[in-house]
Amino acid sequence: MRYITPVAVWLYLVVTTVGEVLVYYSGPGTFSVDIAVGVIAMINALLTALFLMNIRKEPPVIQYLMLAPLALIMVLILTMLFAFAQ
Amino acid sequence: MLATSITVGSVNILLTVAVHRGPGMTWRKIPMFSWFMLFTIIAMLFSFPSLLAALILLFSDRVLGTMFYSASAGGSILWDDLFWFFGHPEVYVVLLPAFGLIAEIFPVFTGRPLAEKNIILVCTGAIVVPLSYMVWSHHMFLTGITLSENEAFSVATILISLPFDVIILAFIKTLTKSTIRLTVPMLFCIGSVFLFIIGGITGVFLSSFVLDVVYNNTYFIVGHFHYVMVGAAIFGLIAGLYYYIPKMTGKLYHEKMANWHFVLSFIGFNVLYFPMFFLYDMPRRIYTYQSLPSWDLFNLISTVGAFVFAAAQILLLANIIYTLRRGKISPPNPWGATTLEWVPLFTGASHGAGYGAGSAAGGEEHHVGHQTTRPIWLSAGIAISFLGLALLPYSWGIGVFVLGLAINAYAIVGWMSDDIHERFAMPWGLGESWPFSAIPKMRLGMWIFLSTDVIVFGAILGAYLYIRSFTTVWPAVGSIHEIPLGLANTIVLLTSGLTAYLALESIKEGNQRNMIIWISTTFVLGATFLAVKGAEWYNLYFGKGFSWSTNLAGSTYYFTVGLHAAHVTVGLLLMAYLIRKAMMGGYTKENHVGVENFALYWAFVDIVWVFVFPLFYLL
Ligand SMILES: [Cu+2]
Numbered sequence: 001m002r003y004i005t006p007v008a009v010w011l012y013l014v015v016t017t018v019g020e021v022l023v024y025y026s027g028p029g030t031f032s033v034d035i036a037v038g039v040i041a042m043i044n045a046l047l048t049a050l051f052l053m054n055i056r057k058e059p060p061v062i063q064y065l066m067l068a069p070l071a072l073i074m075v076l077i078l079t080m081l082f083a084f085a086q
Numbered sequence: 087m088l089a090t091s092i093t094v095g096s097v098n099i100l101l102t103v104a105v106h107r108g109p110g111m112t113w114r115k116i117p118m119f120s121w122f123m124l125f126t127i128i129a130m131l132f133s134f135p136s137l138l139a140a141l142i143l144l145f146s147d148r149v150l151g152t153m154f155y156s157a158s159a160g161g162s163i164l165w166d167d168l169f170w171f172f173g174h175p176e177v178y179v180v181l182l183p184a185f186g187l188i189a190e191i192f193p194v195f196t197g198r199p200l201a202e203k204n205i206i207l208v209c210t211g212a213i214v215v216p217l218s219y220m221v222w223s224h225h226m227f228l229t230g231i232t233l234s235e236n237e238a239f240s241v242a243t244i245l246i247s248l249p250f251d252v253i254i255l256a257f258i259k260t261l262t263k264s265t266i267r268l269t270v271p272m273l274f275c276i277g278s279v280f281l282f283i284i285g286g287i288t289g290v291f292l293s294s295f296v297l298d299v300v301y302n303n304t305y306f307i308v309g310h311f312h313y314v315m316v317g318a319a320i321f322g323l324i325a326g327l328y329y330y331i332p333k334m335t336g337k338l339y340h341e342k343m344a345n346w347h348f349v350l351s352f353i354g355f356n357v358l359y360f361p362m363f364f365l366y367d368m369p370r371r372i373y374t375y376q377s378l379p380s381w382d383l384f385n386l387i388s389t390v391g392a393f394v395f396a397a398a399q400i401l402l403l404a405n406i407i408y409t410l411r412r413g414k415i416s417p418p419n420p421w422g423a424t425t426l427e428w429v430p431l432f433t434g435a436s437h438g439a440g441y442g443a444g445s446a447a448g449g450e451e452h453h454v455g456h457q458t459t460r461p462i463w464l465s466a467g468i469a470i471s472f473l474g475l476a477l478l479p480y481s482w483g484i485g486v487f488v489l490g491l492a493i494n495a496y497a498i499v500g501w502m503s504d505d506i507h508e509r510f511a512m513p514w515g516l517g518e519s520w521p522f523s524a525i526p527k528m529r530l531g532m533w534i535f536l537s538t539d540v541i542v543f544g545a546i547l548g549a550y551l552y553i554r555s556f557t558t559v560w561p562a563v564g565s566i567h568e569i570p571l572g573l574a575n576t577i578v579l580l581t582s583g584l585t586a587y588l589a590l591e592s593i594k595e596g597n598q599r600n601m602i603i604w605i606s607t608t609f610v611l612g613a614t615f616l617a618v619k620g621a622e623w624y625n626l627y628f629g630k631g632f633s634w635s636t637n638l639a640g641s642t643y644y645f646t647v648g649l650h651a652a653h654v655t656v657g658l659l660l661m662a663y664l665i666r667k668a669m670m671g672g673y674t675k676e677n678h679v680g681v682e683n684f685a686l687y688w689a690f691v692d693i694v695w696v697f698v699f700p701l702f703y704l705l
Pocket of ligand 1: 173174177222
């Protein structure tokens with residue numbers, strides 16, 4: 001029964017992806033929809049990394065190795081997005 | 087291409103330091119030069135992918151006609167950000183190896199251990215390297231970015247100068263109260279530190295965005311920059327060259343010539359670059375300058391210095407030729423150094439003559455069995471195909487491109503067949519020591535590669551978000567892309583993620599048949615995904631007349647999805663290979679690192695799509 005976890009994760013991913021689209025139809029182009037869709041996508045990416053790449057079973061150094069570029073890229077993206085904001 | 091190869095090269099060096107240390111070489115005993123190379127690699131690891139992203143976007147703009155950088159809303163700032171995110175860490179990539187050499191050479195010629203070794207390591211590894219990624223906007227102070235960003239990056243830049251102060255003070259402390267032997271390597275080391283101090287102090291001027299109003303784009307910058315990159319870095323590297331010439335050639339260089347080389351270089355360098363600080367009102371990047379009394383003299387002095395400095399380098403070249411031809415035989419340890427590489431045992435063994443007690447004995451046999459010309463063919467093929475891509479605007483460019491692809495195919499197919507027939511006797515060792523214990527090194531390599539790919543995709547998705555947020559007119563969501571079709575295709579890809587995972591689980595249980603079935607399913611799903619993608623593109627391009635040069639929505643969509651599709655294509659090739667090897671019984675319960683790596687890669691491709699789908703179809 002070791003396949004339960006990956007199948008459950010897969011099911012969750014499929015359902016929430018359909019959910020993303022439904023959320024979108026509930027109010028296309030509104031800010032709150034953008035945020036909701038973004039949050040779903042981030043959770044899905046995290047679940048994939050945790051359960052399909054099994055990063056949770058890797059030693060901490062690998063986890064940091066993947067977190068570091070994520071943090072740096074966030075710095076880059078935020079700097080770009082707020083370059084002209086007041 | 088350079089950026090790709092450097093990224094892969096970093097993975098290689100990082101693995102070597104982490105996994106291939108000789109027995110007994112614990113982290114605490116690693117020589118300073120190796121430490122600094124490690125730091126260099128970490129500074130490269132996440133910066134070059136950003137350059138790679140910047141360059142493929144540039145290529146796409148130039149050759150394919152997308153318009154990332156030509157966008158009226160801040161396209162040039164996009165280039166600045168992506169380029170300088172690489173550009174600042176790059177300074178340390180050039181500088182740190184030189185500092186590592188200085189840290190090796192100072193103790194030898196001062197006769198005392200390096201002062202504050204641990205503090206130097208902490209300053210470099212824990213402050214300089216991570217912070218190097220967070221100061222890049224100081225190259226963009228005057229581009230019109232907000233005041234608060236200017237302030238933040240100004241502070242970060244001043245911060246990063248502090249650990250360098252500590253490092254330099256530690257170097258100087260090593261020099262004090264010691265009897266210095268002024269050999270040529272030592273002279274170049276001291277020269278390097280001296281020039282770095284000048285380069286560093288002028289750098290602190292430039293970290294202020296207020297002073298930048300005056301200094302920006304002037305010869306002051308040129309002076310500062312060369313004191314660091316040429317003065318500090320190149321002098322340190324030349325020191326290393328002289329220091330290791332006896333090791334590399336077994337002979338001694340010509341002492342007098344080398345001394346003159348230093349004297350002329352040092353004088354020439356300063357005569358060349360110091361006057362530039364007085365030219366702080368002369369714009370740089372010009373092919374000629376106005377004849378003003380305040381500029382003429384300094385430019386003249388500078389030119390004289392340039393000739394002296396350049397001519398001095400002939401002495402280095404001559405000295406190397408002299409050493410190779412007629413140099414006196416060097417004693418095993420001409421400097422009286424105490425580090426491992428000078429232990430007489432290793433002298434003359436050109437192979438694996440690095441650090442690490444065990445490597446010399448085991449070195450030869452270790453490398454037997456993977457001598458192959460495939461990588462050379464592959465590099466040549468990649469070079470030629472990329473050249474072809476760059477030449478695409480000419481009608482014959484496509485021929486060059488196809489030729490390159492053919493060579494690539496020849497190399498890859500050959501390489502794979504070598505591997506299928508186990509022609510490489512590569513030991514699949516585990517990482518021996520903390521913190522990489524118990525990770526097969528190929529998997530470690532895959533993780534490192536993926537961590538760099540995070541930057542590539544992150545930079546490109548960031549570019550999309552940036553463009554999106556500054557472009558006022560954007561096609562309404564749903565007007566371009568078929569959401570239901572995109573959703574269906576996303577589910578196909580997600581399912582392939584599951585089947586790839588199941589393939590790995592099967593082989594972990596030793597079930598080869600199931601593994602082949604699951605991988606084949608994954609292959610079919612991946613191919614379906616690509617086919618649907620192709621159909622979508624066909625409809626968009628021919629049906630709706632929506633191309634990558636239609637507008638920014640087109641540019642970003644085709645580029646990002648295309649890059650993802652390229653990753654999927656690579657995944658399909660890998661799978662074809664895995665299936666072939668598995669059919670020949672190449673994977674077992676114990677040995678399935680290939681499947682494992684593929685599963686990681688494929689899950690990563692999934693994750694990227696998890697973001698691409700909503701970003702392009704729903705937002
Ligand atoms: Cu910089």
